Amino acid sequence: MHVALGSCKRSLLLGGLVLLGIFYVLITQPRIKQFEGKTMGTTYHVSYVGAVFFDSSDDISKKVHEVLHDVDLRMSTYREDSELMQFNRAPLTTAFKVSSDIVDLVKQSQRISAMSDGAYDVTVGPLVNLWGFGPSGHGSEEKSLGRLSEIDSIGVKAQGFDEWMLKNYPAKVPPQAAIDEVRQWVGYQYVVVDSDNSTLMRNKPVFVDLSSIAKGYGVDKVAQVLNENNIANFMIEVGGEVRVNGLKSDGSQWRLAIRGPNLTREHSPKIVTLGNKALATSGDYLNFFEVDGRRYAHTINPLTGYPEVSDLAEVAVISETAAEADALATMFMVLGEQRGLDLANREGIAAYFTYRSGNGFDSVASKSFQLYLVN
Incomplete structure (x- = not known):
């Protein structure tokens, strides 16, 4: 019996192409x-x-x-070396260069603050810490109540909010006097955004927390x-x-x-x-x-x-x-x-x-x- 060699080659080639196609479909299947x-x-x-x-x-x-x-x-407020924490420690009324990402987020947060008449505010962190819901947990006199970099007017120095808070207001529910004092240093309107120069500036010692x-x-x-x-x-x-x-x-x-x-x-x-x-x-x-x-x-x-x-x-x-x-x-x-x-x-x-x-x-x-x- 005579079999054409070209026909065998074509059959083998066709079979190989079919197998290759099946293999390609299998390996590229999502x-x-x-x-x-x-x-x-x-x-x-x-x-x-x-x-x-x-x-x-x-x-x-x-x-x-x-x-x-x-x-x-x-953007971390848990890291002292973060870009945001460096801004929070910068001198008041001084433009501080930040990344465009932070500028965009602060602008976006201020738009939502304005829409809600101030119900949303990224400077609320000191009040959150005052109530014990900051980085170290809440409701315990043994736990520190968060950190704040600089509010000289209420006795808080650069060493942080924890020591001052535990010394003066160790209870779970802070007294009205403490709430009133801290509230005056909360306000998104005290942060000035300059998108063109990618800077932020604080007009009061507010603390920006983007968490x-x-x-x-x-x-x-x-x-x-x-x-x-x-x-x-x-x-x-x-x-x-x-x-x-x-x-x-x-x-x-x-x-x-x-x-x-x-x-x-x-x-x-x-x-x-x-x-x-x-x-x-x-x-x-x-x-x-x-x-x-x-x-x-x-x-x-x-x-x-x-x-x-x-x-x-x-x-x-x-x-x-x-x-x-x-x-x-x-x-x-x-x-x-x-x-x-x-x-x-x-x-x-x-x-x-x-x-x-x-x-x-x-x-x-x-x-x-x-x-x-x-x-």
Whole structure:
């Protein structure tokens, strides 16, 4: 029997091409890649869609860690050498050069402060520390109550807020005199922003703390890293603040559950799809203390100097950026459920409020938020 050699070669070549095609499909099949780490006193998790064998997750993980470390170096109030702490120690009425990132965040925070009539304020830190919700915890005379770099008029020198506070006001609930004194050194309007020259200036010895917006900003910086590396489908979470883009590996949308303070069969998590947006939550049910039957939560109203008392237990906000969602969630916790809902509907903000009621907890969504609800 005679077999044409050319025909065999063509068959082998065709078979090889088929196998090569199958192998290429297999190794480029999208899969979920994941990595995690620690940053800014919390944890982060990144999930993205990548090929099975063409895996650059180690390189991506390194870049993400570096960018989050850079955010911490710039904006931490726990690090004395951070860029933000250097500004807080700078002489008053003197323009201090900072990165464009910090300028942008302070400008954004001041826009939200103005929108809320001062309910949101990144200079509220001294009051937070006064109430014991600062870096060292709350409610204990044995624990220090945070740090403040310079408020000479109330006896606080460069050595910090801890020693002065413990010596003069060791109780869990500070006296009115202390609240009144510290309040006069709180006010976002005392920080002057010069975008053209990338400088900040303090007209009073206020203390700028970007913790209510920095984690969200870290999420946005990670999203930037992924986009720059041609990763279009991802979910990022830093300390509970989330941002998603694109689709999962099976082509479905990323879904998130808003769990809230009361998980029962009657109060199942709300499921949302974000599209290419971010979600942040803030609540008062995890960080609080009680004195004489009264509950004091960590959300301080800068206008009164006291922890905000309202029925609002948690709020979730969806926005274009995680930084904005982060700040808005804090703002709504100060405003409370009704004022917050009114503002959200007026400004077109997607917000979901969980509040205490006679039945335990109820919830209400702003008009914009309802567009994202699955259930």
